[in-house]
Amino acid sequence: MSYVSEIIELLHYFIINIRNQDLGCYVNRFLVSCILYANDMIQLSASLSALQEMLNIVSLTAKELLLDFNVDKSHCIAFGLNVSNLPSLHIGSETLK
Numbered sequence: 461m462s463y464v465s466e467i468i469e470l471l472h473y474f475i476i477n478i479r480n481q482d483l484g485c486y487v488n489r490f491l492v493s494c495i496l497y498a499n500d501m502i503q504l505s506a507s508l509s510a511l512q513e514m515l516n517i518v519s520l521t522a523k524e525l526l527l528d529f530n531v532d533k534s535h536c537i538a539f540g541l542n543v544s545n546l547p548s549l550h551i552g553s554e555t556l557k
Contacts, residue, residue: 467499470525474501477521483514511536512549519552531556 475494478484484493485504493514495502503518505511522529531554538546549556 470527471496471499471501473525474518474521477517478503478514481513481517483510483517508538508546508549515549515551515556523552 475496478493479491482491483505484491485506486492492504494504501518503511503514505514519529529551531551534551534556536549536556
């Protein structure tokens with residue numbers, strides 16, 4: 461199995477675990493949970509609580525696969541009104557920037 465195939469297979473576990481919980485944003489009646497590029501994942505959510513659920517799923521899935529997320533390279537961006545005082549989001553016990 462090639463490196464690319466292995467990455468795709470690993471990312472597939474994350475996608476399935478998130479989609480099984482019906483989390484993400486609906487765009488034109490299609491659920492969009494994440495956008496993938498190479499070995500990077502962008503998670504999309506219409507609410508912070510759902511995004512934290514997604515992060516919890518990703519954290520547990522990573523633990524099952526014996527993988528770690530580099531929280532220093534992980535960031536959260538919010539769009540909309542009143543985004544200045546948002547609660548912190550976490551991957552495992554670590555806080556996102």
